[in-house]
Amino acid sequence: MCKGDKNREIIRIVLNKRYDIQYASIDNQNAIKYLEKLGDLYRLTDNFPIEYDLEDYNVTIDEVNITGNMYYVITAVLRHPKCKNCRKALTDAVTGLYNRNYWEKIISGATLHPRTQNFSLILIDVDNLKEINDTYGHTAGDKVIEIVGQAIKKCIRKEDAGLRYGGDEFIILLFNQDKKAAYRVIERIRREINKLAAGQGMNIQISAGAAYYDCLRNMGDIIKMADRDLYKEKRVKNLKKNRTVKN
Structure with a gap:
């Protein structure tokens, strides 16, 4: 620093x-x-x-x-405009989004985004990254992560925060936005990913969950709620996939 x-x-x-x-x-x-x-x-x-x-x-x-x-x-x-290392320490090299270091600053309160009374949190992960890596190699996998990051940046406001939490997991904070708004953002991100992926001849599938923060909850609870929402979507997808295989 x-x-x-x-x-x-x-x-x-x-x-x-x-x-x-x-x-x-x-x-x-x-x-x-x-x-x-x-x-x-x-x-x-x-x-x-x-x-x-x-x-x-x-x-x-x-x-x-x-x-x-x-x-x-x-x-x-x-701001530290002359300190490239400071910016790099908080930025993911592949996506240009914030990284886990920035998330730790959000948790501690030392961040450009002050705690507000309400925000929605979105969790996203890539369903088929392993399949893409196994089929096309890790270079293609990096391209998948890059595309998801591009879609997130395009579909959120300047005052919101998009982070690559690690691997194929992403976190988005939508300040002063409720859970319904979060679901609309998720759908915009899906459409943008599909458009960008089609241009690369790829099929990228994501799962996403959302939760709403207010002053009665802590960040740990919000993460758990969004995680449950995400895995509920994954379970539905797996059920549909299994039915298709059986048929």
């Missing part, structure tokens, strides 16, 4: 609706100076979250409900 003052890599400021500082990860004097740089941006919109760059920071402003009261949460993450 880059050298520097790690305490300044992430700034978090929480304001109440009167714009009084309720919490700051830096001292109040510097927090006030930082808010002056932000200006009145968060006062002029109801369309949250807001994301933009300010000096050397990526800034996200969101509204959250804490014990029945609404607050603004400002998260600023220091």
Whole structure:
């Protein structure tokens, strides 16, 4: 990682609706100076979250409900534009998506995507990667992973997060989106994969599951719920496949 003052890599400021500082990860004097740089941006919109760059920071402003009261949460993450190794450490080389290192940062809270009160999580894995590897070789298998990554990037919004968790497993976080929206995204990804795969003369099959996060659940529960949803789809596919074989 880059050298520097790690305490300044992430700034978090929480304001109440009167714009009084309720919490700051830096001292109040510097927090006030930082808010002056932000200006009145968060006062002029109801369309949250807001994301933009300010000096050397990526800034996200969101509204959250804490014990029945609404607050603004400002998260600023220091960018390291000259540190190629920092970017590489968080990026999957095959797909260009985030990697498992980035997922660990999400779990710990040290990420460009602050925890919001609601988001949907999608799990995806490739059903027939082993078959493709065995038939065409691992170069073709890498192409499959690349195609799935391309489809994910094309079908999610800029504010969402797509990750290659490992092997043929992918995670997508859709911020401020419910489970129905997640299923629509899954279908878009399937169509995009089919289109890209057809152009390569390939047949790529995926299974996917989704779960919805709210403040009453933890990340471990959400992963388990999405995993159960994914394997429910796999079971249905296997039943259909077995019936076809028997017939």
